Amino acid sequence: MFRLLRASVLCVPALIAASCVPSETGKATAAGVTENATTTQPRHATYNCGQSGSLIVENLRTSVHLTEPDGSIVDLPASPPSQQSRFGEAPYALVLEGNEALLMKNGKEPLTCSR
Structure with a gap:
């Protein structure tokens, strides 16, 4: 039980940090939501x-x-x-x-x- 709790506590900061990293085609916003930088414009x-x-x-x-x-x-x-x-x-x-x-x-x- 202690190992599971310790693993959970260690994973939370990593998950939060990963949510702010931009993808190859996007950029991270302050809320951690990826916005597509190559959004296709309408004709x-x-x-x-x-x-x-x-x-x-x-x-x-x-x-x-x-x-x-x-x-x-x-x-x-x-x-x-x-x-x-x-x-x-x-x-x-x-x-x-x-x-x-x-x-x-x-x-x-x-x-x-x-x-």
Whole structure:
């Protein structure tokens, strides 16, 4: 009985520590829940940018086709080419992560949008 109790006490810290270790394709959150860092983005998505309007993204995996809130249309390649969540070409950069899109353009405030 004493051995079982001692083994249980020794295993609990190891289990708690193991729950915070990220998997190969994810990252650990504060609660120990793994969040998939390579979550596949939908092919078509509309992101709400608050008072700025909507950002429409057609994700072609190696590039994106954007319709900015002001109606401008932009095509951006993956940057670097192996990426599926970061896209850019001067003066633009776009980062897609989970339900958020961060659009940056030289000379303008970054625009954070969510779907």
